[in-house]
Amino acid sequence: MKRIVIFASGSGTNAENLIKYFHNRETGSVIQVLTNNPYAKVLDRCKALKVSALSFNRIAFNLTDDVLNILKASQPDLIVLAGFLWKFPDFILHAFPDKVINIHPALLPKYGGKGMYGSFVHEAVVTNKETETGITIHYVNEHYDEGAIIFQEKCEVSPTDTAETVAAKIHDLEMEHFPKVVEKLLLKKDPN
Numbered sequence: 001m002k003r004i005v006i007f008a009s010g011s012g013t014n015a016e017n018l019i020k021y022f023h024n025r026e027t028g029s030v031i032q033v034l035t036n037n038p039y040a041k042v043l044d045r046c047k048a049l050k051v052s053a054l055s056f057n058r059i060a061f062n063l064t065d066d067v068l069n070i071l072k073a074s075q076p077d078l079i080v081l082a083g084f085l086w087k088f089p090d091f092i093l094h095a096f097p098d099k100v101i102n103i104h105p106a107l108l109p110k111y112g113g114k115g116m117y118g119s120f121v122h123e124a125v126v127t128n129k130e131t132e133t134g135i136t137i138h139y140v141n142e143h144y145d146e147g148a149i150i151f152q153e154k155c156e157v158s159p160t161d162t163a164e165t166v167a168a169k170i171h172d173l174e175m176e177h178f179p180k181v182v183e184k185l186l187l188k189k190d191p192n
Contacts, residue, residue, distance in 0.1 A: 002028035002077040002186040007084040008035050010118075012042025014082035014103065014174055019049050021179035028186045032074050036061065036086055062089050071096065080182060081140060085117055088140050100140040101185065103178055105170045107152055108136040112145030122163040122170065130157050133166060135173045137181050151181045 004022065008015045012033070019030045033046045038055040046053035060066035068091065071079070081088070081102040093100055104112060104121075111121045111133075125133045134154040139147035153176075155169045 001026065003075060004028050004030045004078050004080055004182065004186075005071060005074050005076040006030055006033045006080045006082050008033060008040065008042040008082050009037050009085040010040055010042065010083050012040065012045045012083070013171070014178055015042050016045045016049065017175050018080065018082065018179055018182060019046070019051055021183075023049075025183075027183050028077070031076070032070075034067065034070065036084070058086075061086065068092050068095060078182065078185060082178070083118075087114075087144060090142055093140065093142065098139060101150065101182075102138055102140050102145070102147070103174060104136045104138065104145055105133075105167075105174070106136065107132070107134045107154065108138060108145050108149060112136075114144050116145070119163055119167065122166040125157060125166055126161060126163050129159070133157050133170065135170060135177065137178065150185070151177065153177050 006015045006018060015033055022029050030051055033042060033051055033053040035042055035053065035055045043053050043055065056067050071092065076099065079096055079100040088100060106112065106121045106125065111124050132154050134152055136149055137151040138149045141147040153173050155173055157166060
């Protein structure tokens, strides 16, 4: 069975969705969730779902091998960033080549980069009167939101949409597609 480690920073709806999707599946299992926020709601979700969860600080992540050693001990087949807001250090990426993926709430390369996450993305989409937006699942590299695209799914943005209604549409796309794409990656199938 393939092993999944999730990194999350906030409420953890995508993490919870992945944990539930892979519960009792033969393809893989979420073995651990790591967060940079000791108050993140994802920790409560993990406790309720009986999944190991740990929080860490910037020093453990960027300046020591603490998080790297946790990952090496976990031996993940895939590291999934699900609402994780910090840039991944190069030395961790090099230790797990082509094994770190992220989900972004826009159609990259639009609305990507430092500071473009969550409501900031949806507000920009509405402000710029976009007619469509969506999700992008991509490999993580040394630059924010610039890794090779694995999968994209679009949704319509109507003139009456607000950042909140766009967020709801994106959330629905994430819930539907993210677990399936992760599973296909574990099985080494083309997600499209």
